[in-house]
Amino acid sequence: MNKTSYTNLSKAWEFTESYALDEQRAYLQEVRSKVEAQGHEQGSAAQARFLRMLVGLTNARSVILVGTAAAVETIEIIDAMHGSGQLTVVDSSSDGAAVIRSIFNDLDNVSDTRMRVVNATAGVFLPRLNAEDYDLIVVTGDASNYTATFQQSSRLLKQGGATIFTDMMGFAAPDSSGGLLNPVDREPKTLELRSLLNLVENDEHTESALIPVGTGMLLTTHQ
Template identity: 40%
Template sequence: MDKRTYDAHAKAWACIENHEASREGDLVRKARAIAAARRLDPGSAAEGALLNTFTRMSGASSVIAIGTGALVETAQLVTGLHGTGKLTAVDSSAQGAAMVRALFDAIDDRTRTTLRVVNADPAVFLPRLNGDDYDLIVVGGEPSNYGAAYEQAPRLLKHGGLLVLTNALAMRGKDSKGGLTNPADRSPMATMMRELTATIEEDERFTCASTPTGDGLLIAAHC
């Protein structure tokens, strides 16, 4: 692609991002405001809308959200569950877990979705969950979250269930030097994502695709 095409793609990304931001519901807007007030990266509006859509498309009734103060992503998943099923939010940060819990407490009387927050290392908590019981696992936050989720996903996901990795281009974070778009970026997140992406793509238990939505999504369906 030439420079004009690249510029057009950048404008298209911004156009879609602004459009999806204008469509966010009250719960997601509230989550975004809390994240901004706590100086957390609230995440992409287009990414959140896609997570909401994945939840509805798959008819998910049991979802795991793994992250660090992933308020907007969690709010979009709650919205996608549409008052049904259960959502388990796993956050190794005490502060992040407290913020997600506060968000859940604020909406508990407005939804029939069962909401649970767990302040734990995913590598320790996920092996305790029942196998073949989840439709969707969404991962973000610390690099260590990703490997832990991938290791347990084949056991936890139902047939056809989705493992969705956010920030798949490793562009989000203070250590990023362009993420996967820059071969010289050797930050922990970029290094991990290069290796994990290659591993998942070669794993016959998954069919996967990548999208540039937000900071990149890797979507892997459990075969």
């Protein structure tokens, strides 16, 4: 690929994100604006839309979302479950957990999907869950969520289940200095993401794919 190709890819990434944001339903746009006004930056619209499609395509009915006030992703996942199954949200921030609980309260009358919100870190809560009980795990937010979730994923997932790590480029971190694209970025989340990529690459029982959706996503499954 030449310089023009890379420039076009950059423009395509921007176009895709703008398109996804414009296509978000009015309710989602309202939630995004409201939650961001409360100080909780929301993730990529294209990423959230991809998660919705993935849940639908895999017919996932038992999903874990590890995040920090991941309101948009929460709504997209619930919609994709079509009133069935259970979504477990693990949020280490008490403010973030309160945001997700308020969304659950709003959706309680329009969705039969069972929902629970836990204010705890991934490293503390995930080991308490039943083994081989989940179809999909989605990871967002704080740096501490990533490796801690990967270490539990093979135990928690059913046969054929997958884990999706979002913001794998590290652009969305509040202290980002370029994320993985900047070799000298030594911020906590960037270091965590580099460590996770190395861990996944060297795990002979894990299949993975790093894809440029949103701010980067890493898809993993276990053999």
